[in-house]
Amino acid sequence: MSAPASAHHAAAALENLRLPVSYWSPDLRLLSWNPAFAERFNCFPAGLPSGITRGQFIDAVERAGLLVQIETQSDGEKEAAGAPTLYFSDGSIYRLESWQAPDGAWTAICLDITTAQRNERALRKARDAATAADQSKSRFLRAANHDLRQPLAALKILIYSCIGAQDETERQQALHAMEVSVAIMEDLLGALLNIGQLDAGRIRPSIQTFQISAILERLRIQFDHQAREKGLELRIIPSTAAVISDRVLLERILSNFVSNAIRYTEVGRVVIGCKQAGGQLQVHVIDTGPGIAPEFREEIFEEFFRISKHQDKRRHSLGLGLNISRRLAEILGHRILLRSHPGRGSDFAIEMPVGNIWHSTIGEPEISEQIGGEFSGLACLLLEDDPHVRAALAALLERWGIAVLNLADLGDIPASLAALERAPDIIVTDYRLNREYLGTEVVNEVNDLLEKPCPALVITADTGPELIAGIRAQGYPVLIKPVGPPGLRVMMHNLLFEPEAVPELN
Amino acid sequence: MRTDPIRIGSMVPLTGTSASDGREFRNGLIMAADEINARGGIIGRRVEPVFVDTGSQTAEVVVRAARGLIATHGVSAIINGYNIGPQNSEYEPIADAGIIYIHHNTLLQHHDTVASDPERYFGCFMGDPAEYWYGQGFIKFISWLRDTGRWKPRNRRIAVISGPKPYSIVIANAMDACAQQFGWTPAFPPRIMRSLKTDWCALLDEVRVHDPAVLAFTHFHAGDLAKFHLEFMRRPLPVLLYLQYGALHKSFSEIVGAQGRGTIVGTMIGLLRDEPGRRFTEAYKAQFGPHSTPEIGCQPYVALHHYAIAAAVAGGVGDPGDFAANRRIAAALLQLPYRSVAGMIRYHPKWQAAVPYPDATSDPSMGLPHLFYQLHDPEDAPALIAPEPFADSTFELPPWLATSS
Numbered sequence: 001m002s003a004p005a006s007a008h009h010a011a012a013a014l015e016n017l018r019l020p021v022s023y024w025s026p027d028l029r030l031l032s033w034n035p036a037f038a039e040r041f042n043c044f045p046a047g048l049p050s051g052i053t054r055g056q057f058i059d060a061v062e063r064a065g066l067l068v069q070i071e072t073q074s075d076g077e078k079e080a081a082g083a084p085t086l087y088f089s090d091g092s093i094y095r096l097e098s099w100q101a102p103d104g105a106w107t108a109i110c111l112d113i114t115t116a117q118r119n120e121r122a123l124r125k126a127r128d129a130a131t132a133a134d135q136s137k138s139r140f141l142r143a144a145n146h147d148l149r150q151p152l153a154a155l156k157i158l159i160y161s162c163i164g165a166q167d168e169t170e171r172q173q174a175l176h177a178m179e180v181s182v183a184i185m186e187d188l189l190g191a192l193l194n195i196g197q198l199d200a201g202r203i204r205p206s207i208q209t210f211q212i213s214a215i216l217e218r219l220r221i222q223f224d225h226q227a228r229e230k231g232l233e234l235r236i237i238p239s240t241a242a243v244i245s246d247r248v249l250l251e252r253i254l255s256n257f258v259s260n261a262i263r264y265t266e267v268g269r270v271v272i273g274c275k276q277a278g279g280q281l282q283v284h285v286i287d288t289g290p291g292i293a294p295e296f297r298e299e300i301f302e303e304f305f306r307i308s309k310h311q312d313k314r315r316h317s318l319g320l321g322l323n324i325s326r327r328l329a330e331i332l333g334h335r336i337l338l339r340s341h342p343g344r345g346s347d348f349a350i351e352m353p354v355g356n357i358w359h360s361t362i363g364e365p366e367i368s369e370q371i372g373g374e375f376s377g378l379a380c381l382l383l384e385d386d387p388h389v390r391a392a393l394a395a396l397l398e399r400w401g402i403a404v405l406n407l408a409d410l411g412d413i414p415a416s417l418a419a420l421e422r423a424p425d426i427i428v429t430d431y432r433l434n435r436e437y438l439g440t441e442v443v444n445e446v447n448d449l450l451e452k453p454c455p456a457l458v459i460t461a462d463t464g465p466e467l468i469a470g471i472r473a474q475g476y477p478v479l480i481k482p483v484g485p486p487g488l489r490v491m492m493h494n495l496l497f498e499p500e501a502v503p504e505l506n
Numbered sequence: 507m508r509t510d511p512i513r514i515g516s517m518v519p520l521t522g523t524s525a526s527d528g529r530e531f532r533n534g535l536i537m538a539a540d541e542i543n544a545r546g547g548i549i550g551r552r553v554e555p556v557f558v559d560t561g562s563q564t565a566e567v568v569v570r571a572a573r574g575l576i577a578t579h580g581v582s583a584i585i586n587g588y589n590i591g592p593q594n595s596e597y598e599p600i601a602d603a604g605i606i607y608i609h610h611n612t613l614l615q616h617h618d619t620v621a622s623d624p625e626r627y628f629g630c631f632m633g634d635p636a637e638y639w640y641g642q643g644f645i646k647f648i649s650w651l652r653d654t655g656r657w658k659p660r661n662r663r664i665a666v667i668s669g670p671k672p673y674s675i676v677i678a679n680a681m682d683a684c685a686q687q688f689g690w691t692p693a694f695p696p697r698i699m700r701s702l703k704t705d706w707c708a709l710l711d712e713v714r715v716h717d718p719a720v721l722a723f724t725h726f727h728a729g730d731l732a733k734f735h736l737e738f739m740r741r742p743l744p745v746l747l748y749l750q751y752g753a754l755h756k757s758f759s760e761i762v763g764a765q766g767r768g769t770i771v772g773t774m775i776g777l778l779r780d781e782p783g784r785r786f787t788e789a790y791k792a793q794f795g796p797h798s799t800p801e802i803g804c805q806p807y808v809a810l811h812h813y814a815i816a817a818a819v820a821g822g823v824g825d826p827g828d829f830a831a832n833r834r835i836a837a838a839l840l841q842l843p844y845r846s847v848a849g850m851i852r853y854h855p856k857w858q859a860a861v862p863y864p865d866a867t868s869d870p871s872m873g874l875p876h877l878f879y880q881l882h883d884p885e886d887a888p889a890l891i892a893p894e895p896f897a898d899s900t901f902e903l904p905p906w907l908a909t910s911s
Contacts, residue, residue, distance in 0.1 A: 209868070211687040211688055211689075213686070213687050213688070213689060214687050217686075217687075238689065239689075240649065240652070240653060240688065240689030356868070357646055357649050357650050357653055357688070358646050358650060358864040358868070358893060359864060359868040360646065360687075360688070362642060362683075362684050362687060363687075366856075367614070367617065367636070367638055367639075367857075367866075368614075368617055368618060368621070369614055369615060369617065369618040371683075372614055372638040372641070372676055372679060372680050372683065373614055373615070373618070373676060374672040374675040374676050374679070376679060377679075399618060399622070400618070484595070484598070485594075485619070485622070486565065486592070486593045486594050486595035486597075486598070487565075487595070489593050489594075489615070490565060490591075490593050490595075493593070493672055497670045497671075497672075497675060497698055497700060498670045498671075498700060499700065500700070500701060
């Protein structure tokens with residue numbers, strides 16, 4: 001190939017190259033470029049000006065908003081050390097590589113590294129997550145080795161003593177002890193799970209305005225029994241304040257405070273009370289326990305912290321509760337306050353903003369008839385032998401907030417009725433049950449046995465006018481199958497609340 | 507292009523116990539139709555209301571009315587105030603025809619029916635929030651009075667009496683259910699009156715024994731409320747007294763007179779006292795007389811305007827059976843909140859009912875205000891005392907409490 005032909009081919013290759021290439025003089029003035037370069041830097045209305053200095057060129061593309069940032073690599077280990085990275089406004093990323101020829105002129109080429117960069121970022125993120133998970137796993141194993149062994153070993157012994165138990169009392173004692181061991185393990189695993197979620201950054205708070213009383217009531221239900229068993233008084237001072245926080249996370253923080261207070265207090269009481277000042281509400285958990293020495297008041301919030309090696313093994317604490325509380329408080333942006341007098345007790349408090357009572361939510365995600373309907377909380381004895389009809393009716397009644405009851409054995413109504421967890425408020429019965437019983441007769445027997453007889457309605461697929469008239473004459477309103485929700489609703493309402501509107505009853 | 511008029515059905519109790527409300531519902535729809543027609547109708551077609559009297563408001567009557575409007579009059583939509591009795595049974599013929607239905611029944615059952623089959627009930631909308639919110643909102647209201655020092659309750663006990671209708675029972679249950687979270691103790695479980703032919707004096711004496719600080723009666727009928735109130739005033743209990751919506755009616759103040767002063771009344775949909783609200787009131791009274799009640803007429807008025815906007819955006823109305831066109835209108839109703847003279851109508855995507863402020867949204871521009879009034883003298887408009895930013899008056903200690911303290 002002749003020299004001119006070769007030069008021509010090289011020029012054509014450059015022309016067709018999809019990578020932006022440019023050629024600069026030794027004093028860094030733009031001399032020549034390929035179409036891909038012109039297209040990449042298309043912010044010059046009159047076309048790329050020949051002879052523009054590198055400084056002017058960068059200035060112009062930055063001013064035009066085309067180039068967002070230039071980053072110069074300082075990582076000496078990399079092959080392309082010194083090659084700047086260009087971040088364009090369209091999100092693409094290029095690395096600018098350049099070579100100096102013997103005559104001092106520069107050839108620069110822009111390499112599109114957008115995909116590579118994104119992949120690298122994703123990989124880095126995945127690596128960090130894996131490292132965190134690994135750390136979490138190590139911690140888990142450390143804790144498991146440390147604390148789960150003990151109840152597990154106890155459980156093993158207890159299983160053997162249960163097998164070899166001589167009498168029922170001994171077996172019951174062993175079973176009770178096993179239950180305690182399992183509960184301890186459950187608590188430990190629960191705490192580790194919380195830590196795992198915190199480590200993985202998976203906890204996203206759901207901030208709402210709500211009444212603090214709702215949480216105080218739940219704490220009472222959760223801890224009242226535990227405190228009483230230990231001979232402690234759990235006193236909760238009511239509050240009407242609305243607060244802005246996350247219901248679940250705040251409850252977890254306070255549960256940890258209360259559970260610690262009960263665990264470490266031998267005599268006296270645990271008091272939960274609120275104090276409002278300057279738009280903030282503090283919830284205090286005050287105990288009459290041993291108190292915390294000043295030197296440990298910061299350390300107690302660290303993972304697996306125990307004042308001494310032998311401390312409180314018998315209390316089965318991992319030393320994670322306060323760490324979880326602190327980390328949750330950080331997520332919520334709430335402050336934890338601690339005051340303690342060794343020998344006299346401690347006062348753990350959390351502080352959060354007071355909310356507007358008008359915005360207070362009642363903790364139900366969705367308002368429905370199940371929660372607030374007119375039948376909500378009532379119980380219906382549903383007697384229907386067709387499993388499909390029964391399932392459909394039961395689903396409808398449950399959607400209205402009604403507890404659906406059934407009689408297990410129509411051949412033994414007294415026993416079946418006695419086995420119900422509660423007395424019904426209303427009865428809905430099919431007319432023919434299992435081909436051998438009449439719904440009306442079952443209702444009569446049920447009502448004879450109930451302390452407070454309840455209204456009943458009969459459903460039937462039989463449209464014979466005589467039969468229907470006969471049922472009505474016995475004082476039972478009738479609905480013909482298939483029963484539609486509005487018809488059933490009106491009839492149930494009238495039976496329960498407006499009996500005057502039921503002709504069969506009058 | 508079609509030029510025949512668009513027929514809008516309306517099921518209104520023009521006779522019977524709710525006739526006074528029925529008249530206002532009719533007025534409101536006529537006024538909105540006139541305004542829409544004056545600006546050229548809906549994409550060039552005039553709007554023509556068709557009214558059917560639902561007098562007794564039983565399921566049978568209302569279902570028959572819906573069927574007649576669809577089959578005989580071929581209505582494209584049914585828009586009205588409330589009907590107490592049908593318990594959503596009127597949804598069936600409407601869903602079969604696939605037309606739009608906007609009512610103001612104020613019932614939680616609406617949520618349940620729509621959620622049970624959203625495909626089928628795509629066109630059923632409730633232009634006001636469910637009665638449930640009355641209960642929760644009222645508890646927040648009295649808590650707000652207490653916490654801001656506007657009123658100092660003697661104790662934490664609250665007594666709730668309900669009428670026999672589902673509406674009344676749901677409100678009473680809601681008050682009872684959330685009272686404790688807000689620092690109140692129910693004096694007894696909600697007392698559901700199976701009959702209103704009752705000896706109010708004996709009932710009030712029974713309540714007196716429990717010594718509550720708050721007494722709420724959640725029945726809605728103005729006449730019954732007036733009888734109850736007169737009995738209450740014979741020997742007032744030292745309580746904050748709340749009566750349901752019906753006490754805002756003229757008929758209530760006509761019977762009770764100045765003795766109504768100090769009573770608290772709430773409504774989930776009322777008229778705002780801002781500039782558009784005042785302008786609407788003037789126009790309404792000019793058209794229907796000084797004794798007409800724009801506070802009630804505004805319900806179908808607002809709903810028809812909202813429907814007209816949605817239908818225009820959707821490209822036109824749908825006849826019975828034209829599911830595709832009506833689905834487009836239903837989608838537009840959900841997507842286009844409408845700031846009406848009653849406040850913001852924003853349909854909840856699942857409930858297909860107006861979202862209440864501040865009960866279900868803390869943003870006053872995103873919900874229909876749940877308004878609390880305190881009655882003054884019969885010739886004065888009731889004082890609108892909550893919620894902010896709509897209130898124009900402040901709470902006053904009721905006269906019977908002022909004298910007892």
